[in-house]
Amino acid sequence: MKPPNRPVPPRRPVTPPAGNVPAPRAIQAGYRKKEQMQQFRSVLMVIIALGGLWLLVQKFGLVQKFVPGMASAQSTPAKKKAQDSSGPDLGTHDSDVGYSDLFKNQPPASSGTTGGSPGTMAANGTSGGATAGDATGTGSQGTVGEVSGVSNDDIFGDTTLVLAGLDATRESFLKKDADLLQRAINEGAWTSYRKMLGRSLEAAIPTMHIGDGRGRYEEFWKTPMFYQAFLRWQVLGRFSPKSIHEVTHDERARAMITWLFNTPEKMEQVLLTVKPEDDKDRVMVFLKDAWTAKEAVAKKYFNLALACAVVFDKPMTAKNPGGEKDYSSELSIDPLVRYLWYIEKDEKGKMVGPIDRLPARDLVYVVCAPVIQSELEWAVDKMHLNRKNWGDAYGMVKYLMERAVKGINPYTEYTFAQILKEGGICGDQSYFCANTARANGIPAMVFAGETDLGGHAWVALKVKDDEWTTGVGRIGGVSKGQTDNPQIGGAITEQEVWQWNDRDHQSPVISISVYRHLWLCDYFSEQGKKDLVAEAVRLSNTIGRSFVESWARLYAVLEDETGAKDPKDPEVYGEWKKFAGDMRREFRENPRMAALAAKAETEHVFPYGSENDAKTAFLRERRRDERNQSEQKDLIAESLKREAEIILKRNEPTAKKDIEHLYDPALREYGGSITGFKMISSDYFGYMKDDPEMAKKAVRDIELAFNRVVKSNSGDWFRTKTEAGIVTTIAGYYRQVGDEPRAKMLEKRYEREMAKAERDAL
Structure with missing residues (x-):
């Protein structure tokens, strides 16, 4: 057999096989591998030499001389000092790392350095990064030492986070997220950070699957990085940047903010608990105080701290x-x-x-x-x-x-x-x-x-x-x-x-789904996307029919959609009539929760429908409440008052008489409840008191109805005391119409009854 056609040149003398015996294939492979390694080392040495030369050019400021317009981001003494003390040069990085390396060694705000200036271009083509201030301690924003206030600059430029897809959970992108959050904490850049989150959410949404029906936005909640960013954006909308920044002067409080913004279920707790009426600054300060006072168990009792924060934001x-x-x-x-x-x-x-x-x-x-x-x-x-x-x-x-x-x-x-x-x-x-x-x-x-x-x-x-x-x-x-x-x-x-x-309120799945869609409305609203706001509101209402909050948002959407239209338009009228009817059906067993339905009828339905339709609707409402909610006669009194107001708005000569015909039988039909009777009689006399004759008729009607449906003659001290209170009110009505004798007679009669009831009680 012939020897190999292309012998491998060895790095050192190698004794070939004796005679015509060929070298084994394994030996040949080894020769080729050694040859490749030698070629690689040669290329590497050339690269190192060129790199060293480039560093010398940079060091002596020759870049600007030989390559006009190009300057190293690392050329300032302050930046070199930061590199020497903090870690390796961060000026270059591969495209997988993106922005994370630009910030991974940013010193905290209290270390004596300042915030950087946006402008470094990342390998992915977006603007971000930071350079330290010059040797005097002044940079694009901030002051020497600890940042004294919240940054108002958009220091993140066009930076975005990858929130969806496989890249979102890669280690390099997770690090980028952590570094950006840390920079926001260090520099108080919460306004800029929230804008960055908004851009990131907006960029991610087109890449995500949006389905149909109740689960339309399900991927939003199931995509960890997207949902986390969404909750951060929401939480930052509840608090002022100043309130968050002021608590992060404490290093332990920074740990609380970091933990909170990486714990979705606790951010949900914040959003579900903190109300617009709360003093947000005091709430944030207390959360910091609670965390630092008992840091070892602060995570376990965060909900307790949050409850204390919102209850005691005012002195108690x-x-x-x-x-x-x-x-x-x-x-x-x-x-x-x-x-x-x-x-x-x-x-x-x-x-x-x-x-x-x-x-x-x-x-x-x-x-x-x-x-x-x-x-x-x-x-x-x-x-x-x-x-x-x-x-x-x-x-x-x-x-x-x-x-x-x-x-x-x-x-x-x-x-x-x-x-x-x-x-x-x-x-x-x-x-x-x-x-x-x-x-x-x-x-x-x-x-x-x-x-x-x-x-x-x-x-x-x-x-x-x-x-x-x-x-x-x-x-x-x-x-x-x-x-x-x-x-x-x-x-x-x-x-x-x-x-x-209610079953849906007690279901964690349904309950959080309703609120997630309402939070999504907030996001779409801030983005100016009214059509998506309306869609998310209606979806929330579909999922959570028993949640008054979803009906309140739907009411606001309908007002926005119909505000510029003719209220008499059949389509507009029909929308509001449907809203009221749907809400009443949903809360037929708990009608007090349907207050918005009554408002819709009063403002958008009854004034533009026929008089008979309104009368029929009111009568149906009162009979339903009498049948299903006999205790809550105040609801019936409110229904009567709404109908009386519509009668007055018609401004017809017979208005007073029509109101009399409404209230006189209502006192007898619905006055069996003490609360109901007091409200109905008060409203009735209130409508008639400026007409002497009709006022006299009203007070007589009230006394007759009292004797028929309220007066019990039971002798029970509590009931007698309650009836005596009503008699005192009726006596006051008689005085207003000029019948003092009748007023005194009623009061004396009940003084005797009260004395007897008191003796019996004791």
Whole structure:
């Protein structure tokens, strides 16, 4: 056999095989490999030599001399110093890395360097990057040392994040995301950062699959980087850039912001909890204080901190049981002390409610207890009920009739211990039950309203993770039960709490889907895409028919769509009529939640339809409420008033007479409820009082209806007291029409009845 045709030149002498025996193939392969390695080393040495020459040219400033218009981004002494102290030269990088390497070694704002200037071109062709300031410490923005304020410059230029597709989860792009967030934290560049997120979302949406039906935007929520950026954009819209920047002077608070912006479920909690009425600056400061005060468990109790933040963004006081007869003095509650107290008790296993797992919106009704810490301690140490049966605490306080009838104060100090010992009325029972529950981590509310026996107080408790009950201490005949909103003020109705028990509200999947689409509306709205706003609103309403928030957004969309059109246009009229009808059908079992339907009818339907259509609709509404919601006669009174207002707007000569014909029979038909009767009679007399003759007729109608449907002659102290209040009102009407004798006669008669009822009660 012949020897190999092309022998491999060895790097050192190699003894060939003896005679004509050929070299084995493995040896030949080895020769070729060594040859290739030698050629590679030669090329590498040339590249290194050229690179060294280029560095010398750069060092002595020869680039500008020989290559006009081209300058190294790393030529300044300040940048060289930053490279030497922080890491390798970041001036070049491959296209996979994108912007991440430009920022990966940016020093924090407190290190003495400043923010950089946009303008470095990344390998992917977008503008971004940063260069440090010059040796004096001044750059494109910022000051020497810690940044003193929020950056107003768009320091991210045209930078975007990759939020969808396979690239979005590559390590290099994840690093880019982390570095950009860190730069925003260091430099207070939250306005610029939010703009960058908006651009990134806008760029990603065309690359994502948008389907049909309820799941149209499902890919938005299932794409991790996109949804995370979307939530960041939303959260930054809730807080001012200044409020976020001011808390990040603390290094530990920077850790909180970083963690929050990388934890979607907690950003959802923020969006679900923080309201426009909240003091956002105070909320952010408290979140920082809570995080730094107990950093080891801050993540576990973030929802608790958020609840404290929104409840205590305004000063709150507690009753001061100082041992004096007058227990009306109050003490300020320290929110951080309260937050730490709940953590301490929960860590020791003393909480009945799961405060480490409850959503912040529920924990609002835990931390708001208007009592001092010693009272919380008593409730934890002395009360031994389980969550499901905590309503029994209401009955533990015996009813004290003397306090109800005579108004006596049996307490030397207003404490849980004294209330339990001495007894009390419904207000004391509710106070005891609700606040001992809150002390033990159970969400609770105190409701107050009017019943057929007069004013009453009762309790709502969240007895299970998915169930509120408003039945603790409740009696029949309740209308307009309300509780204070401890977060933003105002009132929450009992019917709103009922709605929270709705199946869709208790479904995490449906509930978060509704709010995600409403948040998406905010994004589309800021982008000026009205058609997409309307589409997302309608989709949210389709998914969450029992969510009043989705109906409120739909109402706003309809106003926008029909605002410039003729309200008499059949298409416009039909849209509003459909809205009202759909909403009434959805809330037929809880009609108080359909207030927007009534508004739509009053403003957009009845004024442009026939008189008979409006009359028929009102009558149907009242009969439905009478049949299904017999307690809530105030809704019937409101319906009557809306119809009366439409009659007045017609400005016909018979308007007063028509209103009389509306109210006179209504008093007898719907006046059986104390609340309903009081509202109907007040409205009726109000419409007639400027006409002497019709006012006299109205007050006589009211007295006759009272005798027929309200007066009970029961002798019960509570009922007699309630009826006496109505008689006093009727007597006042008689005085207004000039019939003083009739007024005095009514008052004297009920004075005698009240005295008898009081003797019987005691």
